Amino acid sequence: MAAHIRVVSQAPNQNMLVGYPGISATLPRLEGKVEIRPGTGVSAPVTISTVTVSLWRRESIHPSADSLTKKHLAAPRKEVVEIVGEKRLLYQAPPGKESEIVYAMDLPFVLFIPVGRGGEETARRVPSASLQLSSRTAETCYEIVVWVQQGTIETKTFHCPVPITRYDTLSTFGMYNRPESAERITDHLVTLGINLPRWSYGPLDPVSVYIKLAPNPDWLKKATRATINKITISIEEEVIYNHEGDEPTRKTKTLARTTQAVGIKLGEQGYFTTLGLVFPARDQRDNAGILPRGKNAFPMYQVSGFTTTASLYKIEYYLTVKAHMQSAKDILLRQPIVVCPLDHARCKEEMEAIEQAAKDAAMINPDNPMLPAPTIIRTQDWNALHVLGMTMVGNTRKPLIQ
Structure with a gap:
């Protein structure tokens, strides 16, 4: 039977x-x-x-x-x-x-x-x-x-x-709470350097970055004439489909962006600033404010995606800093970051x-x-x-x- x-x-x-x-x-x-x-x-x-x-x-x-x-x-x-x-x-x-x-x-x-x-x-x-x-x-x-x-x-x-x-990507783990630094030079005149206090983020977590623009001392006179028009920081999501295959497909999407207008010359001392934004969270409720019934096979995340590597696809995230210059080339720096499906407060709650x-x-x-x-x-x-x-x-x- x-x-x-x-x-x-x-x-x-x-x-x-x-x-x-x-x-x-x-x-x-x-x-x-x-x-x-x-x-x-x-x-x-x-x-x-x-x-x-x-x-x-x-x-x-x-x-x-x-x-x-x-x-x-x-x-x-x-x-x-x-x-x-x-x-x-x-x-x-x-x-x-x-x-x-x-x-x-x-x-x-x-x-x-x-x-x-x-x-x-x-x-x-x-x-x-x-x-x-x-x-x-x-x-x-x-x-x-x-x-x-x-x-x-x-x-x-x-x-x-x-x-x-x-x-394993909780932002409360010590390996994600140490500062990360990076530098980039587009031409020989100006160096863009950034410092991240931590590099794992979840929905609605604040993201702050310390930015330094320094002139090349070997070309000081020419470098100090450069003007910083504006500085833009953004968070990008990159999905690589079929990443282990012969023809991987990459799709990049900007999740959040903020711009600071500067409009001053670089000067001998360089330029220092701190910029920040909030990592975006997905609103799980519909237009009527109702939380829809979840699917049995998928948890309800407050982010559209997170850092992960599967057999057929891989999702990576980058903090992108771009310095828009005059009398010097623009400088673009992409720093990898880790995105966790939980915010920092919930990560703390999970530790115990x-x-x-x-x-x-x-x-x-x-x-x-x-x-x-x-x-x-x-x-x-x-x-x-x-x-x-x-x-x-x-x-x-x-x-x-x-």
């Missing part, structure tokens, strides 16, 4: 994802339970041979999907589907039996998410975060896939979407939880995670129908009244 399959978390009202993907000390994993019940009728027994569970990643790109004119003329959507980690065998019929006839099965499982150890092969990479860009130009989603073999008749599959977020998750993970052995015992109710078990809320009254099945 047909089987009804569903995947649930082991504890009610808790997330199936335990730990923090991207942070190996928290041992990120999916903990849940596969429930199998009769699919037709109230108490029709089910034939089960094997049950396996695994996590799959589905990635796709269509760079021209955001253009109505190019969408139908360009190449079709490119898609990659691959397994993440290892497939787990939850149940197999005893030796000598092709299958068993059961009324119910509860099979606990744990799927460990790779943490980047043991090489760069696909199965060991830290998986990229779930993401869907506008018009589905690029997307990554995950799902738990359960295979149920029912004798030699049929194999049923069940797909359960699981949103995954990465936490990450520390606690790391302490909890230290007690777990990945080779033997000590799962609860599976529950299998066979047709020949005593009072087997009770698990389905049924009982036998004489030769008739009746609803069980406690």
Whole structure:
């Protein structure tokens, strides 16, 4: 008979994802339970041979999907589907039996998410975060896939979407809070230098940059005649589609920009200033102010995208500083930055939880995670129908009244 399959978390009202993907000390994993019940009728027994569970990643790109004119003329959507980690065998019929006839099965499982150890092969990479860009130009989603073999008749599959977020780009980590400096010279007259106090940002985080324009001491007389017309800073998002292929496609979009009018000569001492802007956040509410229902496979981010590298695409961000000069060439400097899906305040809130998750993970052995015992109710078990809320009254099945 047909089987009804569903995947649930082991504890009610808790997330199936335990730990923090991207942070190996928290041992990120999916903990849940596969429930199998009769699919037709109230108490029709089910034939089960094997049950396996695994996590799959589905990635796709269509760079021209955001253009109505190019969408139908360009190449079709490119898609990659691959397994993440290892497939787990939850149940197999005893030796000598092709299958068993059961009324119910509860099979606990744990799927460990790779943490980047043991090489760069696909199965060991830290998986990229779930993401869907506008018009589905690029997307990554995950799902738990359960295979149920029912004798030699049929194999049923069940797909359960699981949103995954990465936490290794939090702006509160020390590696992102050290100053970053860079310099650029377009010609031999003027040097543009910048300094960033930190270089990881989230939605509505302030972005400040210290800017220095200095004359070349070897050409001091000519350099001091140069006039600084204005200075522009902007944040750019660059999406590289098919970045590992033969023909990568790059699309750059300016997310925010601010300009400061200067209109003075450089002078011997140079010119110093600090400019800032706010990293843009996406308004998740519609025109009526209503928060739409989220999609099961994708978390609701307040940014359109964030720093990530997937198999088919890569998203990078740059802080661009341009000095518009007179009597000297304009100077353009692009400094890479990291964009986190969480703002700085939420990153701080997560730090304590990450520390606690790391302490909890230290007690777990990945080779033997000590799962609860599976529950299998066979047709020949005593009072087997009770698990389905049924009982036998004489030769008739009746609803069980406690």
